[in-house]
Amino acid sequence: MKQIKSSAEGKILTFKSIFISDVHLGTVGCQANKLLEFYKHTRSENLYLVGDIFDIWALKKSFFWPQEHNDVIQKTLRKARHGTKVKYITGNHDEIFRKFVPINFGDVELINKCIHETVDKKKYVVIHGDQWDGVMKYAPWLSKVGAIAYNFLLRLNNLVNFIRNIFGKEKWSLAKFLKNKVKNAVKYIGDYEKTVSSYGKKKNVDGIICGHIHKASNQNFDGVNYLNCGDWVENCTALVEHLDGKMEIIKWDEIRQEIVNYRTQLKEVV
């Protein structure tokens, strides 16, 4: 019986470029294992790390650094050594790097933004995207306290209702308040996407590639292609440029399934 060697490695997908963002290494939520799998089964000429790869904010608060997070760095550097052009674009959770740009770290180029030209000659601005986040721009401290805000609101809810009770007013509902906030969040994302796209229009490019809001997207706003890489905390998504220049958002959980099937098929062949 013939053995197919590649079956041990599984399928390797080849792309012209891969764009990933918001890995948040140094946080419990980071799905480094899935990213390592993705790395193992993909190959590309260009690899863009579109910001918030390290979460320096979180690391400053409490140091969390498991082996897999180290492995992500090792594998990234390995790709760079083996011929992949790796560009690291700074984000807001790793804004500390912004002071040092442009600089080369091993074979990795550290920059704040750049232009990527696809195989079919389309020009894209590649940038993390926090530059258009209203909260970030006008009150960076506000988004830092976001995590503790919820607990605070819960306590405030009780206090507010205690006081309202004294004055004979009906209860104020935190649940209702948050529901309204979620509605605002949807509007916020929509506004964000349009604002980012209008920057592309101004810069006269075909599109913008960004991250930051952890919501993968491939849309067209007023003739500008808005491409968001998503994240590796919840969604495990990447933006890829195929060999013909076509741009696509891929979900690792779905692609992974294909690879698993491919392995099973190979076993049936042998």
Ligand SMILES: [Mn+2]
């Ligand atoms: Mn960000």
